[in-house]
Amino acid sequence: MTRIQVAKIARWLFHLHYDIRTEGGELLRDDKVHLVFPNHPAYVEPPILCAEFPEVLLRPMADEAFFRKRISGWALRLASAIVVPDLPATTADNREQSAAKARQLSATALQALADGNDLLIYPSGHIRFKPVEHIGNRRLAYEVCQGIFAPENKDTYANVRVIMLRTTGLDDSCFSKQKTRPTLRRHVLMHFEDLTDSLREWSKLERRAFNEQLEQWYNRQ
Numbered sequence: 568m569t570r571i572q573v574a575k576i577a578r579w580l581f582h583l584h585y586d587i588r589t590e591g592g593e594l595l596r597d598d599k600v601h602l603v604f605p606n607h608p609a610y611v612e613p614p615i616l617c618a619e620f621p622e623v624l625l626r627p628m629a630d631e632a633f634f635r636k637r638i639s640g641w642a643l644r645l646a647s648a649i650v651v652p653d654l655p656a657t658t659a660d661n662r663e664q665s666a667a668k669a670r671q672l673s674a675t676a677l678q679a680l681a682d683g684n685d686l687l688i689y690p691s692g693h694i695r696f697k698p699v700e701h702i703g704n705r706r707l708a709y710e711v712c713q714g715i716f717a718p719e720n721k722d723t724y725a726n727v728r729v730i731m732l733r734t735t736g737l738d739d740s741c742f743s744k745q746k747t748r749p750t751l752r753r754h755v756l757m758h759f760e761d762l763t764d765s766l767r768e769w770s771k772l773e774r775r776a777f778n779e780q781l782e783q784w785y786n787r788q
Contacts, residue, residue: 574621591759605732673710700785
């Protein structure tokens with residue numbers, strides 16, 4: 568069974584329980600290379616995204632641990648996901664080593680975009696535990712944007728469009744890490760917005776200030 572066939576079946580199943588609406592989804596259907604930065608309210612949000620746009624191959628960057636699980640590993644390989652190696656917790660002793668591995672991951676993402684791949688990167692790097700998105704000092708989204716918008720890379724990434732995605736309606740679902748509120752029909756909104764120009768300016772900031780700009784956008788009511 569092909570990826571598109573699986574996505575269409577999944578979309579039908581999701582719509583049995585979720586009332587899913589999209590705003591700005593047409594941004595994914597042009598001839599650009601797409602770099603998508605979503606928030607991460609629940610585990611079910613990434614497969615819903617892929618199911619809503621079966622014709623678009625958004626390659627996610629996913630932790631190595633998920634590839635070792637039977638179902639998630641199968642789904643990630645089907646989506647041509649890029650493996651994010653397990654990184655040890657940063658300590659005073661391994662700080663430089665961890666930073667070097669993180670830089671290598673950024674280089675992998677930049678090469679994928681240069682090769683014309685649509686890419687899905689979660690700036691927070693994890694599902695959220697509170698009603699607000701928290702990115703903290705994470706570096707992947709920041710470093711990838713710095714690479715894309717560097718003056719010397721202008722021609723290489725001229726066709727890249729950076730799209731922000733804010734998904735609401737899943738915070739209290741059974742697939743979230745927050746207090747669950749059962750409901751027969753859950754209303755989900757996926758809002759896409761082209762923020763290429765804004766991210767070009769934000770990438771000139773320090774990393775924490777860049778992440779704060781992302782957090783403010785995600786946490787709008």
